[in-house]
Amino acid sequence: xxxxxxxxxxxxxxxxxxxxxxxxxxxxxxxxxxxxxxxxxxxxxxxxxxxxxxxxxxxxxxxxxxxxxxxxxxxxxxxxxxxxxxxxxxxxxxxxxxxxxxxxxxxxxxxxxxxxxxxxxxxxxxxxxxxxxxxxxxxxxxxxxxxxxxxxxxxxxxxx
Numbered sequence: 521x522x523x524x525x526x527x528x529x530x531x532x533x534x535x536x537x538x539x540x541x542x543x544x545x546x547x548x549x550x551x552x553x554x555x556x557x558x559x560x561x562x563x564x565x566x567x568x569x570x571x572x573x574x575x576x577x578x579x580x581x582x583x584x585x586x587x588x589x590x591x592x593x594x595x596x597x598x599x600x601x602x603x604x605x606x607x608x609x610x611x612x613x614x615x616x617x618x619x620x621x622x623x624x625x626x627x628x629x630x631x632x633x634x635x636x637x638x639x640x641x642x643x644x645x646x647x648x649x650x651x652x653x654x655x656x657x658x659x660x661x662x663x664x665x666x667x668x669x670x671x672x673x674x675x676x677x678x679x680x
Contacts (some may be wrong), residue, residue, distance in 0.1 A: 527559070530562065531555065534556065537551030537552030537667060541667055542660050542664070543623065545616055548583070548667060549663070549670075550580065552580070553580045553670065556671070557573065557576075559674065560572075560573060560674070567677060572673050572677035579669055580670065582666055586659055586662045587662075590662060591608070591659055592655070594651045594652050594653070594655015595608070595631070595648065597655075598648045598651020599644065599647065599651075600652055601634070601639060601648070602638075604638065604645075604652055605634070606634055607632070608631035608652045608653075609630070611630015611631065612626050612630065613626075614626050627652060627653050628649045628650065628652070628653040631648050631649040631651075631653065632645045635648035635649065
């Protein structure tokens with residue numbers, strides 16, 4: 521495969537990965553890492569060597585920690601039950617079938633329904649839904665920042 525086609529593939533992997541920061545069905549960080557690794561490979565690792573790739577790999581791992589921690593902290597701060605977290609996950613998946621609005625509303629609705637099923641308290645269900653949703657939104661923002669940092673590490677290594 522010619523280098524130009526590989527570069528297009530690398531760029532598509534990175535762009536799909538960045539989209540994956542907000543679309544839960546797409547593994548964002550691994551796709552960005554794969555695209556950046558492919559970019560380094562195309563050049564024979566002469567511009568982007570092992571050290572930047574290790575840093576990018578650590579940032580990739582950090583996205584998973586941030587994603588889990590943000591959701592859990594948002595739920596915990598709202599006093600959500602474990603069933604609310606299960607509901608948020610199911611709501612996120614169900615929301616994918618309803619486009620962008622579904623991705624935004626699904627986790628809230630799922631968490632609220634899960635919390636209501638656990639405690640039969642409508643006010644607490646709303647709090648749990650909002651707290652879990654805010655955790656997911658803030659986690660997505662942090663993931664986007666980490667993914668852009670990964671691209672930044674690659675760009676700096678490429679240019680130096």
